[in-house]
Amino acid sequence: MAKTIQTVLKTHGLSRATPAAVQAALPKPGPLAAPVADFRTRMLQHIEHEAAKLPAGATWLASSDIIELVFGHYKAFTARGPLKEVGRMVRLIPALLSQLTAPRMRGAIRSVRTVDVKQWVHAHLGPSMLARRRRVLRPDMKPA
Structure with missing residues (x-):
């Protein structure tokens, strides 16, 4: 049952x-x-x-299987990189969920400005682990 x-x-x-x-x-x-x-x-x-409790016509996930699968794909994709963190690459998740075609890619590129992406990353993710590491390990370079 x-x-x-x-x-x-x-x-x-x-x-x-x-x-x-x-x-x-x-x-x-x-x-x-x-x-x-x-x-x-x-x-x-x-x-x-x-x-x-749900709105009429709405269907919600009743299992975490799909979410776990998506993050599994994300982890497999980012495993090739040197840093193991949820960073700017998290924006790839929608690409892992759909069929990528040239028209869809062109539409996505045209719909979001680079400056908007940079602002979002700054507001929600902050500096990457590499940027934080550089800031801590690099001595201040003061002009003579």
């Missing part, structure tokens, strides 16, 4: 239609042991309660 509920949530996400989908996927209740019947009731109530 738990595996069936988990499968429905992972494959369809959580929406207002999820309680009905879960009930349809579960086998018809026959004579169940008291703990199993209680578990089934509590799970269905919890799913209904959580689904009722």
Whole structure:
């Protein structure tokens, strides 16, 4: 029963239609042991309660599998680099989630200015680990 509920949530996400989908996927209740019947009731109530919080027509992730997969791709991509930090390369995550075509790349390049990217990086990420290391290890060079 738990595996069936988990499968429905992972494959369809959580929406207002999820309680009905879960009930349809579960086998018809026959004579169940008291703990199993209680578990089934509590799970269905919890799913209904959580689904009722969502806006109509919205479907939300019900599992972290997709997020873990995306960050796994990001880590594999950045493993080739010398610094292992979430830095400016984090902006690659959308590229890992879609099919890259020349028109899409051209549109992305035209829609965001370099100065905007630099401002965002400064505001949200700050200096890279390499820049911080250089600042600490390089002695102040004062003109003579």
